[in-house]
Each structure stands twice: as structure tokens, then as C-alpha cells.
Amino acid sequence: MLVSVLNGFAIGFLLFILAVGLSLVFGMMDVLNLAHGALFLGGAYLGAVLGGSWGGFLGALGLAALGGLAGGVLLSLMTEPLRRRSHLDQALLTLGVALIAAELLIITFGDDPLSAAAPPGLDGSVTVLGAVYPTYRLLIIVIGAVLALAVYLVVDRTRVGALVRATVDDREMVSTLGIDNRLVKGAVFAVGSVLATVAGVLGGPIYGARPGLDATVLILALVVVVIGGLGSVRGALVGALVIGQIDTVGRVLLPDFASFVLFGALALVLVVRPQGLFGTRAVAR
Amino acid sequence: MTAVEPSVVPATPAARRGYGRWVAIAVLVVLAAAPLFLAPFATSTLSRVLVFALFAVSLDLLVGVTGLPSLGHAAYFGSGAYAAGWTSIHVTAEAPVPLLVGAGVGALAAASTGWITARSAGVFFLMLTLAIGELVGQVANTWESVTGGANGLTGVPAVRIAGQPLANAGFTHWYVLLVAALGFALVWTVARSPFGDALRGIRDNEPRMRALGYSTSLYKYAVFVLAGGVAGMAGSLLVAQQRLVSTADVGFLISSLMLLAVVIGGAGSLWGACLGAALVVVVRDALGPTLDGHGPLVLGIVFVAVVYLLPRGAAGLLGRTR
Numbered sequence: 219m220l221v222s223v224l225n226g227f228a229i230g231f232l233l234f235i236l237a238v239g240l241s242l243v244f245g246m247m248d249v250l251n252l253a254h255g256a257l258f259l260g261g262a263y264l265g266a267v268l269g270g271s272w273g274g275f276l277g278a279l280g281l282a283a284l285g286g287l288a289g290g291v292l293l294s295l296m297t298e299p300l301r302r303r304s305h306l307d308q309a310l311l312t313l314g315v316a317l318i319a320a321e322l323l324i325i326t327f328g329d330d331p332l333s334a335a336a337p338p339g340l341d342g343s344v345t346v347l348g349a350v351y352p353t354y355r356l357l358i359i360v361i362g363a364v365l366a367l368a369v370y371l372v373v374d375r376t377r378v379g380a381l382v383r384a385t386v387d388d389r390e391m392v393s394t395l396g397i398d399n400r401l402v403k404g405a406v407f408a409v410g411s412v413l414a415t416v417a418g419v420l421g422g423p424i425y426g427a428r429p430g431l432d433a434t435v436l437i438l439a440l441v442v443v444v445i446g447g448l449g450s451v452r453g454a455l456v457g458a459l460v461i462g463q464i465d466t467v468g469r470v471l472l473p474d475f476a477s478f479v480l481f482g483a484l485a486l487v488l489v490v491r492p493q494g495l496f497g498t499r500a501v502a503r
Numbered sequence: 504m505t506a507v508e509p510s511v512v513p514a515t516p517a518a519r520r521g522y523g524r525w526v527a528i529a530v531l532v533v534l535a536a537a538p539l540f541l542a543p544f545a546t547s548t549l550s551r552v553l554v555f556a557l558f559a560v561s562l563d564l565l566v567g568v569t570g571l572p573s574l575g576h577a578a579y580f581g582s583g584a585y586a587a588g589w590t591s592i593h594v595t596a597e598a599p600v601p602l603l604v605g606a607g608v609g610a611l612a613a614a615s616t617g618w619i620t621a622r623s624a625g626v627f628f629l630m631l632t633l634a635i636g637e638l639v640g641q642v643a644n645t646w647e648s649v650t651g652g653a654n655g656l657t658g659v660p661a662v663r664i665a666g667q668p669l670a671n672a673g674f675t676h677w678y679v680l681l682v683a684a685l686g687f688a689l690v691w692t693v694a695r696s697p698f699g700d701a702l703r704g705i706r707d708n709e710p711r712m713r714a715l716g717y718s719t720s721l722y723k724y725a726v727f728v729l730a731g732g733v734a735g736m737a738g739s740l741l742v743a744q745q746r747l748v749s750t751a752d753v754g755f756l757i758s759s760l761m762l763l764a765v766v767i768g769g770a771g772s773l774w775g776a777c778l779g780a781a782l783v784v785v786v787r788d789a790l791g792p793t794l795d796g797h798g799p800l801v802l803g804i805v806f807v808a809v810v811y812l813l814p815r816g817a818a819g820l821l822g823r824t825r
Contacts, residue, residue: 244626248626250626250629250630252633299811300810305572305625305626305629306566306572306626306629306766307810308626309572309574309626309629310762310763310766310806310809310810311806311807311810311811313574313759313803313806314802314803314804314805314806314807314810315803315807316803317759317799317800317802317803317806318800318803318804318807319803320799321799321800321803322800325800433637433755434637437633437634437637437638440630440633440634441634443630444627444630444631444634473645475642475645475646476641476645477638477639477641477642477645478638478642480638481616481634481635481638484619484634485619488619488622489619492622492623
């Protein structure tokens with residue numbers, strides 16, 4: 219039971235790192251980035267290929283961050299001409315990019331599932347309150363909590379964060395203050411994408427890297443964002459932790475119907491609060 | 504296949520005019536006569552085109568007519584396919600039964616999930632349908648006792664009419680053609696009815712429709728269930744044609760492939776959706792073997808190209824917006 223709860227936390231924090239970028243990009247810029255899962259998968263492949271030693275692990279993290287930065291800027295530039303077009307067009311574009319990226323990853327790394335090893339020293343297990351638990355997953359919980367705190371502080375307490383929140387609330391008003399929307403959008407896109415690829419490297423030892431993983435994590439991230447409320451950091455955190463628990467417990471208790479359990483949670487939240495737990499009405503529409 | 508294409512293409516601009524009816528009849532006659540002239544393989548490709556055309560039309564009812572972009576419509580197509588296949592194996596393959604079960608289960612699946620999506624619009628709708636579609640796909644993968652899991656549902660017997668199994672590709676083609684034509688007529692009638700006008704009103708300005716007293720959520724729910732039922736119908740035809748169902752038929756790739764078909768055809772044009780589906784299926788079947796399994800790469804490139812180059816689809820090129 220304790221192991222399952224800890225697993226839920228590990229998955230939950232991983233999901234938060236993944237979903238917070240998706241949530242901010244969507245909440246701020248109205249761009250649903252369906253390529254977010256492909257970014258995660260890119261990081262996972264890097265981690266699987268390079269991981270195993272500390273140098274490889276840190277190198278994979280660095281490369282993944284660079285790749286995420288490039289990917290985010292590219293996506294931001296690609297969606298820019300579609301600003302005045304429908305949501306459907308933007309979603310189709312990012313869907314196309316996601317399909318291309320996933321195929322390129324398969325061509326590069328082959329279509330066999332790869333497993334990633336945790337760095338030496340972290341691949342063992344420790345005893346937590348009488349239960350044996352993998353060290354690496356504990357580390358994920360710690361890193362996730364630190365990152366969550368960092369993102370929260372930046373968004374909630376700094377001038378840059380205030381700008382981001384203001385852009386979520388009223389983009390036009392911010393641009394009348396003389397601030398270039400496109401820069402804010404590009405920056406948020408880049409940071410969100412870096413978080414996604416880094417989450418991929420960190421999640422490697424848990425999820426591995428395989429074709430189709432991009433769609434799986436994209437759906438989890440979407441469910442997190444919908445439950446938590448669009449554009450809300452706190453919502454993404456709470457949503458991610460809730461989904462982490464539900465998904466883990468669901469897989470233990472009802473292995474065949476874990477998807478139903480996930481759907482049930484989604485449905486329940488949307489019935490009680492259609493705008494998500496921490497969403498505002500204006501964003502949810 | 505090539506013998507049929509030219510007669511289908513001119514139908515698009517004419518469909519709404521007085522002689523549209525004659526063009527439709529001519530297309531039906533050509534499609535019905537096709538098995539007499541084509542080799543069995545070409546005939547079954549044509550049947551597949553019809554199956555996916557019906558699917559695309561049901562999706563267009565949501566995307567084009569009502570303005571609800573769905574990325575999870577294959578969930579209902581797949582539910583119908585699994586239900587029809589399971590019924591054929593375990594209960595009976597006698598003609599209307601698998602079809603009705605497929606349509607019924609498709610509609611039921613849409614009814615049990617649609618009450619959530621019907622309250623949303625735009626990109627929120629897209630997100631929810633994507634999530635729901637993927638979750639249904641995972642159920643197909645894990646619920647092995649019914650769906651056969653990753654192996655799929657195999658050994659589905661041929662559809663029987665009055666006790667006689669449809670033994671060859673030609674008879675199967677006529678069955679598929681008959682059902683697809685009925686389904687198309689149903690969607691076409693709905694789209695032209697006052698109900699269809701209300702749906703277009705919701706697409707163009709939902710708050711105004713609500714102000715006029717329409718319960719827009721109810722309308723959206725109704726059309727979602729209807730589209731799910733027609734997609735389930737198409738799913739039962741898929742089983743009748745290929746005699747097996749795999750998890751790929753419920754998946755995200757089929758959903759996005761069909762959304763592409765609708766967008767290429769020009770959302771809102773039912774004929775366009777059929778042509779888009781024909782193009783997508785033929786290109787996929789023709790390119791499939793040469794691409795060594797990298798079909799999604801081409802699909803992705805086409806998506807990006809269509810978004811930048813064809814903002815209103817092929818029908819938009821012809822100056823039609825409905």
C-alpha cells in the first residue's frame with residue numbers, strides 16, 4: 219500500500235513536470251500543443267541511449283534541455299502565422315509535428331522498446347517505513363517537489379511570473395503596455411518544452427522509451443490539465459498528484475480497467491467543476 | 504479503382520444543384536457495377552474506401568456541420584467494429600444483426616461519453632475527445648477476454664443474408680455499398696433538416712443560438728450520439744469487409760487520419776469528406792508497402808502542408824464554404 223502511494227507520488231510529480239508546460243502554453247496562448255508527448259519521448263530516448271553512468275545521465279539531461287529549447291522555439295515560430303486561425307488548425311499543425319517527430323525518433327532509435335538505467339548509486343533500493351522502495355523513484359519525488367516549488371515561486375512571486383500570469387488573463391491588455399506578446403509566448407513555449415524533455419529523461423528509468431509512449435503521456439498530461447484547470451500552476455500540481463495516485467491505485471486494484479478509472483475521475487471533476495479544479499471560467503470556455 | 508475515380512470527382516460542385524440527384528444516382532450505379540469489372544483486390548479496396556467514407560461523413564457531421572473538432576471519433580467506430588465482430592462470432596452473423604449491434608454500441612458508447620464533451624466547445628472539445636478516444640483504445644488493448652487484446656478479434660465469419668454467407672469480394676462490396684449509401688442518406692437528410700440548420704447555427708454562433716432559446720448542449724449531445732451511431736455502422740462494415748478487428752482500428756491514428764480526410768475534403772461538405780476519405784485510404788494503401796511502416800511520417804507532413812496551404816480544404820479551392 220505504502221509502495222503504491224509512493225509510486226503515485228513519483229508518477230504524479232513526473233506528470234506535473236510534463237503537464238505544467240502544456241497548461242501554461244495553452245492557458246496563455248490558446249495553443250494546444252499536441253507535440254508535447256513527442257518532446258517527452260525524445261527525452262526518454264536520449265536517457266535510454268546515454269544513461270547508465272552519471273556522465274551519460276547528466277549529458278542526456280543537458281542535451282534534452284537543449285533539444286527542448288530548440289523544439290519549443292520552433293513550435294512557437296510555426297504556430298505564429300496561425301494566430302488568427304481556428305484552434306483546430308493550430309491543433310492539426312502540432313499534431314502533424316508530433317507524428318513527424320515520433321516517426322523520426324523511431325527511425326533514429328529503432329522500434330524496439332528501450333529501457334533506461336538509473337545512474338549508479340541510485341539503482342538500488344532503500345527501506346522506507348519498513349517497505350523496500352527503489353531509490354531512484356524517491357529521488358524523482360524530491361526533484362519533482364523542488365521543481366514544482368521553483369515553478370510556483372517563479373510564476374507567483376517574480377516580475378516575470380507576473381507577466382506570464384497577466385498574459386494568461388488578458389493578452390491584449392499586456393500588449394498595450396508595450397510588451398511583445400510573441401517574446402512571452404516563445405519563452406513560455408521554450409520553458410514548457412524543456413520541462414517536457416527533461417521529464418522524459420527523468421521518467422526513463424520508470425517508463426522506458428518505446429513507440430506509442432508519446433501518445434500515452436500526452437493523454438495523461440491532457441487529463442491532468444483538464445482536471446487542474448487550464449493555465450494554472452497550482453491546478454497542474456494538484457491534478458498531476460491526483461492522477462498519479464488514481465492511475466497507480468487503479469492499475470493495482472483493477473488492472474483491466476485502469477482506463478475506466480482514469481475516465482471516471484475526469485468525468486467526476488468535470489461534472490462538479492466544468493472549468494477544472496483551479497481554472498477560471500473565462501479560460502475554461 | 505482507376506475506372507471509378509473520374510466519375511466520382513465531378514459530383515462535388517454539382518451536388519447541391521438540381522442535377523445533383525442524377526449525379527448521385529450515376530455514382531451509385533458505377534459503384535454498384537464496379538465488382539463486375541474489377542479484380543477482387545481492387546473491389547475490396549473500393550469497399551474499404553466506402554467504409555471509411557461513411558466514417559468520414561459521420562465525423563464531418565461533428566466537425567464541419569456542428570463545428571466540433573473531434574480527435575477521438577475512432578473510439579465509436581472501433582466500438583461498433585468490436586461489437587459487430589463479437590456478435591458475428593458468438594451470436595449470429597445473419598445480416599441486419601451485426602450492423603444493428605455495431606450501430607447500437609457505437610451510439611451507446613457515444614451516449615455514455617458524450618454528456619461530458621457536449622458541454623464543451625472548440626479546443627476543449629478536441630482535448631476531451633482525444634483523451635476519451637485514447638482511453639477507449641486502451642480498454643480495447645487490455646480487455647482481452649472480449650477484444651482479444653493486442654492480437655485483435657480474429658476469425659470473424661462472413662455476414663450471412665437469409666442463411667447464405669457473402670462468399671466473395673463482390674457480394675461483400677454490394678452489402679457495404681448498400682449500408683454505406685443508407686448511412687450517407689441518413690447523415691445527408693439530417694444535415695439538410697431544420698435540426699441540421701440549428702447545428703450550423705451552433706457552429707457559427709453558439710451564444711446567439713442559446714439566446715434564441717435553443718438548448719445547445721442538448722443539440723450537441725444528440726448529434727454526438729448520432730455521429731457515434733453512424734461511425735459504429737461504419738465499424739460493422741469494416742468487420743464485414745476485413746473479417747478482423749485490431750486495436751489499430753480504435754486508435755488515435757485512425758481518428759487523425761479521418762480528421763485529415765474531412766479537412767482535406769473541406770469541413771462541412773459531405774461529398775468532400777467522402778472524397779477525402781477515398782484519397783486518404785487509396786494513398787495509404789498504395790504507399791503503405793513502399794514506406795516500410797513509416798506512413799505516419801507522410802501523414803504528419805501532409806497535416807502540416809494542409810494547414811499552411813489549404814486553409815479551407817479542397818472544397819475551399821472550389822469556392823464552397825458549406
